[in-house]
Each structure stands twice: as C-alpha cells, then as structure tokens.
Amino acid sequence: MFRTGSADVEPYMRDILRAIAPVLNGIPNRISLSGHTDDFPYASGEKGYSNWELSADRANASRRELMVGGLDSGKVLRVVGMAATMRLSDRGPDDAVNRRISLLVLNKQAEQAILHENAESQNEPVSGPGKNLRLHHRSVFPQCHQPNRGDSVSMDISDFYQTFFDEADELLADMEQHLLVLQPEAPDAEQLNAIFRAAHSIKGGAGTFGFSVLQETTHLMENLLDEARRGEMQLNTDIINLFLETKDIMQEQLDAYKQSQEPDAASFDYICQALRQLALEAKGETPSAVTRLSVVAKSEPQDEQSRSQSPRRIILSRLKAGEVDLLEEELGHLTTLTDVVKGADSLSAILPGRHRRR
Incomplete structure (x- = not known):
C-alpha cells in the first residue's frame, strides 16, 4: 500500500479507497483510521520524524483518498498513527504488508467512548503544591465501554489482499476443471463462458492490487478465450494445453504475490510470447501470410x-x-x-x- 518511508498512497490503493467510499456512506456509523509501519527505524530514532509521524501521515493520506471518492464530511471520527506497534502476527516485522492502514467502522458505544475519553466532563481538578492538574476520574475507565468484536467492524485493508488471493485460488481451480473436460472440436458454450469469466475476474483483481505480471498474463489469455467463445478461433488440443500451462504459470505468479515477491520473469516472458503468437496465428497473421x-x-x-x-x-x-x-x-x-x-x-x-x- 505504501513504499518504504513514504506516506504516498500507491495508485492501486487509491482506487480501492475511492471505491469503498460510497459503501461507507451507506453505513450510518462513523469510522476510525489507523496507519501502520514496518519496524525499520529512522536514523534519528524517535527524536525527530519517526514511524509515529509516518503512520499518522499514512492514515491521513488515506482519509484524503476516501474524501476524493466522495466520503461524506464528518464521517471520519479519528485518524491515528500506530507506528509498528500492531504488526500482523503471521508476517515478519519488516514485511511490506505491515505498511498498511486499518479502517474501523464504529458502533455507537465505541464512538461515544472516543468522544468522551478526554471530555472535560470526565475530568476533575487535583490540587497540589504549586500545581493545578486535571486528571481522568477513576470512574472513566470502568464506565467507558470497551468495544469488542461484536460491537464494531474492523476493516484492515490487508484483508482485501487475502480475499483476492482466496478467490483467485478458487477461480484458477475452476478454470482447470473446465479446461480438462473441454472438447476442442465442439466446446461447450457454458464451459467457455465460465473459463472466460474466471480469467476476467482474476485480471480485474490483479489490476486493482497492482499485480501487473498476473494482470498482463490473464489479459492475453482472456482475449483468446473471448475469440474462442465468439467462434472467431477454432480450439484444438494444443491450444487447450497452452491454456492449462498458462493457468499453472498464473498460479505460480499468484503464489509469488502471496509472499510479497515478484513472479518469475522468464516464465512470464515465455508464456506471454506463446499467447501472443497464438493470437497472431488465430488472426492468420503468421510471418508467411500476414501482411x-x-x-x-x-x-x-x-x-x-x-x-x-x-x-x-x-x-x-x-x-x-x-x-x-x-x-x-x-x-x-x-x-x-x-x-x-x-x-x-x-x-x-x-x-x-x-x-x-x-
């Protein structure tokens, strides 16, 4: 979502935030935004600009993207920076996925707790030698409702990644099953449509999250599938085998993204060249008969x-x-x-x- 040391929202993340703004408007609750960082410290430590300021800047930059997407004024109740205090437990502390935001949809009790946690009505003066302090009344904390899982909805943006990964795994499995039973001489229209829809969905999700290698691979395959289902390209066993090989490489690319790694460049170049060659041959544009x-x-x-x-x-x-x-x-x-x-x-x-x- 963010590059190391940067509060600039990545382009694909801007699209997500702007897209969910109308959804949040449809919910009566207000929201809280938290920014997070990995645990790489600044050279100056915490005496100057640190991960605390960076995480707060990330949360506020995300708030601005929500506003661009049409989020109602006053919808955001709180914007806070958490630095590296809330790392994802299943990831390393320096993993890029920790550079994220969390979005919390507050219920009424949680909203009131935030509104009143520093309110003057909850304070009492305490006098001392040369001092006039105002401290939180002891009764504030036991009376303050502590929101739990059933009270508010946490929308950690990293959850969107996992949702895409899970759905893409299912779509690739479905794609493989349809390809294995597809008859090249007389392909079933519903099976072809199902394979095309799976590729189209994966391409859209990959583009949203900035997975450009997976997006390009799927885009090439999707175009060929579209020609096949419209009767503009005659399938054969070799073509179906190429589609199955493409599916396997797409799975490898997806697995790489799950580990926050870039997919293998050699296999990407190979499969793209094979698919582009097939596209040219399908149009009769072979070197001997093109133009x-x-x-x-x-x-x-x-x-x-x-x-x-x-x-x-x-x-x-x-x-x-x-x-x-x-x-x-x-x-x-x-x-x-x-x-x-x-x-x-x-x-x-x-x-x-x-x-x-x-």
Missing part, C-alpha cells in the same frame, strides 16, 4: 555478424482497419520500437539489432 513485410537495410555489403547487430527498419503494409495499432502494441511487447511511422494501412519502425550470445 507485406519489407526490411530496409543498408546497401553496403556486411558480414553476417554485423547484419545481425545493426538496426533494421521494417515496413508493414496493406493492413486492415485497427491492425496498425494492434501490431504496434504486439511488436512493442517483443522489442523496442523507434522512429515509428503509422499510416492508414501501414506501419514502419526501426528494430534494434540482435546481439550475439557469447
């Missing part, structure tokens, strides 16, 4: 090594409507394009030279 492809190179004679290392301009012509942007996007996934020139039915760009492995 007219010209490679413009220097006319001077070059040996094999220098040819493989020099940049080359490609020209794709006779493209159909919408294919210019599509091919630019697909090529951009595979390599870096420079000096891109797009026409109504053509695309031209310079590709970097290939570097020989040593």
